[in-house]
Amino acid sequence: MSTNGEITLSIDNHIATIEFFHPKGNSLPGALLRELAQTITKAGESDNARVIIIKSRGNGAFCAGASFDELIAIEDFETGKEFFMGFALVLNAMRKSPKLILVRVHGKTVGGGVGIASAGDYTFAHENAAVKLSELALGIGPFVVGPAVERKVGTSAFAAMSTDATTWYDSEWAEERGLFNKVFKDVGEMDQAIEALAEQLAKSSPEAMSQLKNVFWKGTEGWDELLEQRAEISGRLVLSDYTKNFIKKFKNK
Template sequence: MTNIEQGSISYSVADNIGTVEFHHPKGNSLPSALLKELADTIELAGKNEEVKLIVIRSKGDGAFCAGASFDELLAIDNFVDGKKFFMGFAHVLNAMRTCPKLIIVRVQGKTVGGGIGIAAAADYCLAHRDASIKLSELALGIGPFVVGPAVNRKLGTAAFSSLALDARNWYTSDWAYSKGLFNKVLNTTEELDEAVQQLASDLASSNPEAMKEMKDILWQSTGHWHATLEQRAEISGRLVLSDFTREFIQEFKKK
């Protein structure tokens, strides 16, 4: 994808490390076309025999991910399109879950909604000190239904409940680290990049068979996610059509 207004996905391989980077001019938000390309690229990297380890990151030094595209949410006018949009997030999470390669996620800034799902679906997640998080979906009238299984799996029900219900407030990177969303928090971008590169290099030189077995163990008991995430996408696809949600987004866009 080359249209900067629609965002872009880049994919490169060096030293057996596959790096997938997403970008969107509006806070690295994720419209449906970008979600599809992101899921497809993760699957492509997983099938590449040269790739031993995958790093997912977003472009720039601002927000890691602003979540769903508000412009696209407002354009949804029927249940089929609503479900289809939220299935985009489901496909990304399932691509990460079923990928035979371990995945590191680098989080350099604020992260909302679906971005937290991506961080939670990482096998190891490193973040900048400024990477605060917020699950804002309930404030929109939707709820974090699709990302819920990934966030609940990583943080536990109590912490997921805190994020999901306290939908208007940011939680710090230290809180996210204490709950297990972030495996490591670094003070500077340089330290973050060095830590990501070091871990990626270490893992890329490890036994691929052992890493695949480790991946399978880490994701045990998630085989139901295909059906579960589809059911969650149906809930979100229905709620996004509500007057509450549409009015909230319209007011938010005026700010």
């Protein structure tokens, strides 16, 4: 098992399943983010895949967001921008994929993980899958994932999550606001529902699904530039003493 994390892709019966893993709460270092983006693009380009499932491994957190080890090591703007561009690449890969993407959120998710859940075309979640945008507490802000989250939950709910950066919002809250499409009490039932929808979509018209995806994402055509601009904001803020001191205190708890 890799200490650096890993991304796996399998395609079976026209269903592509992408799984990400990192031993530290399925957090996402820069290299893993880029590999995840490339894997999403690869699955989208595969003639053998008609629908994509994104999930993470284990029974703990779905995604702990950015890697604190990597954040605290950033010493210059270019490195900071490059790190946050990893999240931009993942969200844009999900947006541009011609395949519908189902996201499986089995546990708590923070920051960038909330972005991935938001960028799903249909997102399943377990009832324990609380969400939090903790970036402001770090002295940054959910700038890169913001457009994806706001697109799903609306400006008011996005503002609430961003402002109250230490509060967990439960799965019921997330479902009511459209971040999650279905919430389950049992993981097995959730997986059955995901499999059923994936099998249904695998038999559907690829052209119709691709056109439907274009409709879903109407108005996001400028996200390549927008998310890069947002990565630059985060890349500057992560250099602050406030952020470095916060992460040090957090890691020393």
